[in-house]
Amino acid sequence: MMKPFALNYARPAAPPPIVIPYAYDPRRQWNVLPDGRPATSDHALLLATSTTCSTAGSKTHFDD
Amino acid sequence: MTVLILTCAEDVTTDMVVSVLHDRGVPVVRLDPADLPGQVSLSAEYAQGDFHGHLSTGDRVVSMTGLRSIWVRRPGRPAAHTTHLSEWLTAESEHALYGTLHSTGTRWMNHPVAAEQARRKPWQLRVAHHSGFAVPPTLITTFPQIARDFAARYRDLVVKSVSGAHPDDPPMALPTTRVDPDADFAGVAAGPTLLQQRIPKRADIRLTCVGDELSAARKLSDPKEVDGRFTDNGALWSPARIPDRIVGAVHAYMSLTQLAYGAFDFAEDDDGTWWFLECNQGGQFGFIELETGQPLAETVAAWLANRPAPRQGQPGSPPRRRG
Numbered sequence: 001m002m003k004p005f006a007l008n009y010a011r012p013a014a015p016p017p018i019v020i021p022y023a024y025d026p027r028r029q030w031n032v033l034p035d036g037r038p039a040t041s042d043h044a045l046l047l048a049t050s051t052t053c054s055t056a057g058s059k060t061h062f063d064d
Numbered sequence: 065m066t067v068l069i070l071t072c073a074e075d076v077t078t079d080m081v082v083s084v085l086h087d088r089g090v091p092v093v094r095l096d097p098a099d100l101p102g103q104v105s106l107s108a109e110y111a112q113g114d115f116h117g118h119l120s121t122g123d124r125v126v127s128m129t130g131l132r133s134i135w136v137r138r139p140g141r142p143a144a145h146t147t148h149l150s151e152w153l154t155a156e157s158e159h160a161l162y163g164t165l166h167s168t169g170t171r172w173m174n175h176p177v178a179a180e181q182a183r184r185k186p187w188q189l190r191v192a193h194h195s196g197f198a199v200p201p202t203l204i205t206t207f208p209q210i211a212r213d214f215a216a217r218y219r220d221l222v223v224k225s226v227s228g229a230h231p232d233d234p235p236m237a238l239p240t241t242r243v244d245p246d247a248d249f250a251g252v253a254a255g256p257t258l259l260q261q262r263i264p265k266r267a268d269i270r271l272t273c274v275g276d277e278l279s280a281a282r283k284l285s286d287p288k289e290v291d292g293r294f295t296d297n298g299a300l301w302s303p304a305r306i307p308d309r310i311v312g313a314v315h316a317y318m319s320l321t322q323l324a325y326g327a328f329d330f331a332e333d334d335d336g337t338w339w340f341l342e343c344n345q346g347g348q349f350g351f352i353e354l355e356t357g358q359p360l361a362e363t364v365a366a367w368l369a370n371r372p373a374p375r376q377g378q379p380g381s382p383p384r385r386r387g
Contacts, residue, residue: 004255005211006223009241010231024073026122029094030082031074040079043354052077052350053293 020049066091066126067368068119068165071137072098077350077361078137084365090132095121098140100157108164115167131170133368136179137346173274173324173367174345182321182345185226185258189340191320196313197340202260208249211259215245218261222290226258228342239291263339268292269304269330272349273314273323274363280304281352282332301355310338317343324367 022031022039031039039046046052067090071078078094085092095104099121108117108128117128142157143149162176174182181187186204193199203214204226215221224240231238242262251257264287271280282304286297306314310330318326327347330338349360 002254003251005249005251005257006225006238006255007231007236008247008251009223009243010236010238013230013235013237020074022076029092030079031076038079038083039076040083046076046350047354050351051074052080052348052354 020051021045065132066093066130067132067135068092068126069094069135069137070097070139071135072096072140075138077348078135080350080353080361081135081365081368084361085369088365088369090365090369091126093119093121093124093126095119096140096145097142097157097161098144100142100161102146106160106164108160108167115164117164119161128164128168131168133171133173133370134165134168135173135364135368136176171324171370173364175322175324178322179345182323182326182343183228185228185342188343191317192313192340192343195316195320196309197317198337199340200261200263202258204256204258206253206256208252211249211252211257214259215243215247215249219245220262220264221245221259222262224258224260226256228344237294239294242290262290263331263333265289265331265339266334267332269328269332269338270301270347270352271306271310271314271328271330272347272352272358272360272363273318273326273328274360275324275367276315277363277367278306278311278314279358279360279363280306280310281356281358285331301352303356303358307336307338321345325364 022033024030025032028038033039033042067085069078069082069092071094073096082092082094097104100106103121105120106117108115115128119126119128141154142161143153146153166176189199189202201218203211205211205214221243222240223243225238230236243259265285266287267282267284269280269282271278280303281301283292283301284297284299285292286295289295289297314326314328321343323345325345327344327349329341329344331341332338349364352358353360
């Protein structure tokens with residue numbers, strides 16, 4: 001079967017760079033770091049994990 | 065009155081907004097439709113011309129008549145986390161959840177009906193043109209010869225996904241990519257292909273529109289760069305002034321699409337023209353706020369926190385006006 005043209009330009013999806021070091025806290029309704037601080041308090045971490053960037057939802061969403 | 069947020073647990077961009085709403089003392093219920101049924105429960109009774117009911121997750125309960133607004137951020141597919149997942153159960157859960165929420169007449173960011181249409185890239189281009197944006201010549205086709213003719217006419221081309229989705233079996237990334245005009249276009253017959261004239265750009269622009277509030281950021285681009293999402297040239301996003309013409313076009317676009325939120329991508333050429341590439345109705349904004357300091361989470365929270373306007377239009381239809 002012929003390959004769709006656009007797929008000639010596809011590349012392997014990059015694996016997540018690091019393990020996400022926070023977890024959802026349903027009581028507070030936001031993610032927390034292991035020391036209990038909100039994940040959003042660590043801007044450097046958010047940028048490093050790319051969880052807020054324009055490819056963050058590409059696996060399950062396509063509105064980035 | 066409560067803000068209802070439909071999103072997945074790992075969505076830290078939502079955390080930024082929940083934090084603001086918390087500081088303002090605005091009640092929030094955050095849940096993932098993927099947890100219905102299970103950790104999320106629903107009950108709604110139709111009586112005397114309307115639905116009355118509630119949603120619950122954990123120890124939180126929200127009345128469907130007590131909704132201030134609904135933010136559809138990154139929701140999972142209904143029932144996705146159940147142990148006996150089936151297409152039927154997903155459909156049942158989806159219709160139960162969204163069908164009753166549509167009946168509430170509350171404000172949505174964005175209404176699912178408006179969002180569904182706004183995702184369609186071909187439609188976006190047409191609406192963008194009619195809104196007053198500059199739009200690059202674009203072709204969507206399954207005819208190889210038409211693709212060859214388009215390539216012969218414009219020469220400098222890119223290919224991108226029509227849907228915006230990436231291939232998933234196996235997982236692949238499909239960045240917007242430059243195409244040799246003499247490429248073999250036979251594969252166009254095997255799948256709808258979107259070709260677009262490449263805009264040589266000096267910068268990428270991300271404009272975020274929340275209700276009537278606009279803010280834009282610019283990132284300098286390498287002249288050879290095509291898709292800034294998949295390259296790192298070391299440039300950072302910085303706040304950008306929005307030309308008056310673009311302000312008017314954005315408002316026209318938001319009115320035509322009935323969106324409350326939109327993240328617009330533009331290519332800025334050497335003449336300073338902003339070329340419309342797409343508008344992502346659920347586009348990310350966290351990375352822009354983190355790099356520019358623009359208070360986008362505050363703006364989203366303020367929109368969600370506004371008291372609902374009187375009901376308008378027919379039940380289940382998208383809101384006629386943005387809040």
